[in-house]
Amino acid sequence: MSLLAISDLKVSIGGKEILRGVDLDLRSGRVHGLAGESGSGKTMTGLAVLGLLPHGARVSGRVTLGERDLLTLPPKELNAVRGGEIAMIFQDPATSLHPMLSVGRQITEHMRHHLGLGRKQARARAVELLGQVRIPAPEAAIDRYPHQFSGGMRQRVAIAIALACSPKVLIADEPTTALDVTVQAGVLRLLRGLCDDLDLAVLLVTHDLGVMSAVADEVSVMREGLVVETGPRGQVLRDPSHPYTRALLESLPGETS
Numbered sequence: 001m002s003l004l005a006i007s008d009l010k011v012s013i014g015g016k017e018i019l020r021g022v023d024l025d026l027r028s029g030r031v032h033g034l035a036g037e038s039g040s041g042k043t044m045t046g047l048a049v050l051g052l053l054p055h056g057a058r059v060s061g062r063v064t065l066g067e068r069d070l071l072t073l074p075p076k077e078l079n080a081v082r083g084g085e086i087a088m089i090f091q092d093p094a095t096s097l098h099p100m101l102s103v104g105r106q107i108t109e110h111m112r113h114h115l116g117l118g119r120k121q122a123r124a125r126a127v128e129l130l131g132q133v134r135i136p137a138p139e140a141a142i143d144r145y146p147h148q149f150s151g152g153m154r155q156r157v158a159i160a161i162a163l164a165c166s167p168k169v170l171i172a173d174e175p176t177t178a179l180d181v182t183v184q185a186g187v188l189r190l191l192r193g194l195c196d197d198l199d200l201a202v203l204l205v206t207h208d209l210g211v212m213s214a215v216a217d218e219v220s221v222m223r224e225g226l227v228v229e230t231g232p233r234g235q236v237l238r239d240p241s242h243p244y245t246r247a248l249l250e251s252l253p254g255e256t257s
């Protein structure tokens with residue numbers, strides 16, 4: 001059964017149709033890959049789920065989490081869902097983390113705000129989270145600042161912040177694109193492991209079908225604001241039914257699955 005269901009999601013900005021009726025189902029304990037060329041609407045889909053579309057965007061359709069349609073939720077309730085039940089990580093951890101605050105502060109602020117934890121409790125949980133994302137020596141790492149970590153470690157910190165309130169859904173938008181190839185696999189393995197261990201529903205947005213083939217259970221392919229193909233990874237990547245998916249696969253240099 002789907003945990004988060006997106007149906008007939010349409011978004012237009014300034015009269016331009018960006019999403020033209022997107023359907024996607026996310027399930028707990030599954031990584032759902034969302035592929036497609038640049039500009040196809042992958043990021044907008046993630047932002048629409050979180051109610052973070054650019055000012056002036058018009059949106060219709062349904063985004064249901066349990067009984068609730070997130071598109072019609074009052075701002076206060078949506079705010080509680082965002083960061084609480086649904087979290088997002090972005091491509092570049094250098095820009096999503098605050099440079100002047102220690103990583104511990106960034107994790108604990110989030111928990112104190114959403115969960116109302118006390119300072120000591122929040123710090124203990126932050127150490128635990130840093131361990132969970134495999135940051136070495138978490139007790140010392142908690143007092144460091146983002147620039148004192150490598151790119152891969154910074155993305156792990158961003159993941160720890162995203163997990164702080166025990167979300168059910170994690171939207172990861174190109175989480176390894178800005179990283180050195182040597183650390184990409186480790187971050188993907190971490191995401192896969194967290195999905196399995198925490199029973200998270202993960203939406204993995206990427207233009208990289210190689211990344212997709214490494215971790216996704218299901219794959220959807222977007223083109224020009226529509227999902228043109230959805231299915232189990234093996235089927236979509238080995239035996240695609242849509243010509244656009246075939247063209248994407250043919251543009252890859254090597255084997256994908």
Ligand SMILES: Nc1ncnc2c1ncn2[C@@H]1O[C@H](COP(=O)(O)OP(=O)(O)OP(=O)(O)O)[C@@H](O)[C@H]1O
Nearest residue numbers: 013018036037038039040041042043044045054207
């Ligand atoms: N703030 C904005 N205002 C108006 N149009 C926008 C805005 N941001 C993005 N768009 C347009 O929305 C469309 C979808 O963009 P989106 O970022 O979702 O694509 P994407 O598939 O994630 O691409 P990429 O892989 O390059 O991130 C594009 O045509 C883009 O030009």
